[in-house]
C-alpha cells in the first residue's frame with residue numbers, strides 16, 4: 763500500500779501559489795478536503811490574442827461599444843456583458859482593467875489587417891476598471907461569426923502594466939462552435955468556463971462572464 767501523505771498541521775500558512783500548484787498537480791488530494799474556497803475555483807483559461815487587437819486604441823474606448831463618440835450603432839443584437847474579476851480565493855481584484863474587442867455585425871474589425879473596414883459607428887474596443895467588488899460591465903453586440911470563426915469576444919485583463927489574462931469568450935449553443943478550431947481545442951472544463959449564454963433580458967441580451975485570475 764502507498765503511504766498516506768501527512769495532513770498539514772492546523773493553521774499552517776499555505777501560500778496561494780503553493781495551494782494552486784498542488785491543486786493543478788494532484789486534484790485527488792483536494793477533492794475531499796475541507797479547504798473549499800480555493801478548491802471550488804478554477805482559473806479562467808487563456809486563449810490566443812488573435813491578430814486584431816487594436817493598433818491604436820479608439821478615442822472613445824469606454825464600456826459602451828454601441829456608442830462611438832457621438833455615433834450610435836443600431837445594427838445586430840445588443841447585449842450587456844458583465845461579471846466580476848476575482849483571484850483563486852474569490853477575492854475581488856479591484857482596479858483590474860478589463861478590455862474587450864470584437865468585430866462589427868458584418869464581421870469586420872477596426873484593424874489594418876482587416877482593411878479597417880469596420881463600421882465607424884461601432885466602437886469595436888472597450889475598457890473599464892473593475893470596481894471595489896471586482897465588477898465590470900460592457901454594452902456591446904452579441905458577437906457574430908466571420909472568416910471561419912464562431913462568434914466570440916476577445917478579452918484581456920491587466921493590473922497596472924501587467925497583463926494577467928488574454929482569452930476569448932463564446933456564445934452557448936451557437937451552431938458554429940463545434941466547427942471552430944479554437945473552441946474545439948478546449949477541454950470540457952475550459953469550454954464550460956469560456957462559453958456563456960446570451961439570454962434575453964429587459965434591455966437586450968444579457969451575458970455573465972466570471973473571470974478568475976491565477977496570479
Ligand SMILES: [Fe+2]
Pocket residue numbers: 812814911914916
Ligand atoms: Fe476574433
